[in-house]
Amino acid sequence: MKILIFFTFSLFLISLALTVPANSEKSEIKHLRDVNGGTNCAVCSILVTLVEQIAIVYNDTIEETLDNFCNYIPEGIFRITCQQAIETFGPIIIDGLYAKENGDVICHAMNFCRTDPGQPECHILPKKKSIQESSFFLKRNLRLKNKKIPKIENGICDISIFKEICDYIKKIFDLHEPAIDIDKDGHSTIPTLRGSSWKGKDCNDFSKNIRPGVKPLSGDKASDSNCNGIYGRAPGSNLTYEELFCQNSNQLGVAVLGDSISAHFSIPEQWLDANQINAAVFEHLAFILENELDWPHLSAMTGFMNSTWPVVLSHTNSIYLKLLERNRCNFRDYQNVAVNGARTGSMRDIVKSLARNQNEDQPLLLTLSLVGNDVCNGHPDTLDHMTKPKEFRDNLIYVLDYLDTVLPQGSHVMLTGLANGSVLYDVLGERIHPLGRVRNDIKYKDVYTYLSCLQVSPCNGWMTTNATLRKLTTDYAMNLSAIVQDISTSRSYKHFDMGYTNVPIEEMMTVWESMGGQRWQLIEPIDGFHINQNGNVILADLYWKKLTNEHPSWIGNENKFNNDIKKIFGDQGGY
Numbered sequence: 419m420k421i422l423i424f425f426t427f428s429l430f431l432i433s434l435a436l437t438v439p440a441n442s443e444k445s446e447i448k449h450l451r452d453v454n455g456g457t458n459c460a461v462c463s464i465l466v467t468l469v470e471q472i473a474i475v476y477n478d479t480i481e482e483t484l485d486n487f488c489n490y491i492p493e494g495i496f497r498i499t500c501q502q503a504i505e506t507f508g509p510i511i512i513d514g515l516y517a518k519e520n521g522d523v524i525c526h527a528m529n530f531c532r533t534d535p536g537q538p539e540c541h542i543l544p545k546k547k548s549i550q551e552s553s554f555f556l557k558r559n560l561r562l563k564n565k566k567i568p569k570i571e572n573g574i575c576d577i578s579i580f581k582e583i584c585d586y587i588k589k590i591f592d593l594h595e596p597a598i599d600i601d602k603d604g605h606s607t608i609p610t611l612r613g614s615s616w617k618g619k620d621c622n623d624f625s626k627n628i629r630p631g632v633k634p635l636s637g638d639k640a641s642d643s644n645c646n647g648i649y650g651r652a653p654g655s656n657l658t659y660e661e662l663f664c665q666n667s668n669q670l671g672v673a674v675l676g677d678s679i680s681a682h683f684s685i686p687e688q689w690l691d692a693n694q695i696n697a698a699v700f701e702h703l704a705f706i707l708e709n710e711l712d713w714p715h716l717s718a719m720t721g722f723m724n725s726t727w728p729v730v731l732s733h734t735n736s737i738y739l740k741l742l743e744r745n746r747c748n749f750r751d752y753q754n755v756a757v758n759g760a761r762t763g764s765m766r767d768i769v770k771s772l773a774r775n776q777n778e779d780q781p782l783l784l785t786l787s788l789v790g791n792d793v794c795n796g797h798p799d800t801l802d803h804m805t806k807p808k809e810f811r812d813n814l815i816y817v818l819d820y821l822d823t824v825l826p827q828g829s830h831v832m833l834t835g836l837a838n839g840s841v842l843y844d845v846l847g848e849r850i851h852p853l854g855r856v857r858n859d860i861k862y863k864d865v866y867t868y869l870s871c872l873q874v875s876p877c878n879g880w881m882t883t884n885a886t887l888r889k890l891t892t893d894y895a896m897n898l899s900a901i902v903q904d905i906s907t908s909r910s911y912k913h914f915d916m917g918y919t920n921v922p923i924e925e926m927m928t929v930w931e932s933m934g935g936q937r938w939q940l941i942e943p944i945d946g947f948h949i950n951q952n953g954n955v956i957l958a959d960l961y962w963k964k965l966t967n968e969h970p971s972w973i974g975n976e977n978k979f980n981n982d983i984k985k986i987f988g989d990q991g992g993y
Contacts, residue, residue, distance in 0.1 A: 604773025647990025
């Protein structure tokens, strides 16, 4: 039962996070998420549905669950908020579920969901009769029992008992710079809150001259200024170890400017599947939230560690690790400047979070990868809200012009086109979503339709049953990709050269199938939109193949001193 307690409150915290709009779309998303209750409605319906499902799986009563709900929550603001939430909403959930109503109806009765004039009734569960009618009778019965129905005027975060937690989570999701960075060099000593999960760990947070990627000071004869773990004077030589092992090795950092694909957005499947829930899958909840539900440390571009966590058991493969294997002097020189929801317009500001000094730092291999949000939005008239071609081109050129002012001489920029997201529906549409596994009653296409109805879909153009709209969205994306490719060949810059690559979704799936897998196993099971860990591993190999075949000069030769570095410096200080 404690599993259920902790799970439900944990998911509630995540849900609060998802109600906070990304900087790139603040005004637009705020308007969208108010339709039919928007995200607040989705949060409520999913939570109530899960409470019922987990009670079924663990053979618990709703009363028993709610009576003990907050005992598993750490003391402090979280437990206090939990107790207040149960006091406010618990009686309604109990009465609703025992009246054989589902999450859709109960959340309409609690006023998190509604049906706006001219809008259809939104439902994630199979609908037997009018939700409005059912919620009307449930509300009437609640009033007869003197059960107080809370007044929800705006959203979850406007309810006083949740405001403090919402403010905390909002700060996390609005943050694109390290929260703890005393010397303001763009690098941190903690892993989360845009720290070393995202950018190489700082080895001295009191000196901005000491940071990953900087050219070594005085050959690092006394200390490790670039945080790669190599320093000191080589015995029997006038050279320092940096000078001996690294000086002529063509050091190269790795960076990515991107969206949630590059950040590796992932909500653990176990959190929304009642059959897989156990205490272990929430052990790292705080870490996951503080990384914005992203896993940059496992990603295709900047991943640097394997995972043994129950929610993701996998080895990591990345461009950073491949460059590190080629040259151990590149240790810790990685930056993941990717933001959930980023598109070319918001990248004008996000790019300024890149930590690179043109005169003092080593060159970068930088990937600029915005693969979907310029065509993805939650509007019902989605085509009208895609980034216009001229604006798209202007945004990219602005970003590249800025990069020419900060990237060191000898850097390289790989531009990617947009992904062909039509594969999502083709692969997942008819499959059962984790939320529907207890009763086999919710397919991915039902989730897509539900989110579209609430106008909170991450991508109305691809996550839809409308095949014509999916094709139109793909055509638009390919037209924008052509603009990216044209920029890569028609423009030139002083401090870096450029290349172009498509997003190899089809090739990635072909590789997986050749290994005996099925296509759906490469897509995040909860959101049905992102590439999962298996996909990231393959994607790194495909991008590396592109680099070695078409741009071998970018990655240079293997450092002949790699074994010496390993022998003398071991793990080079770790991550």
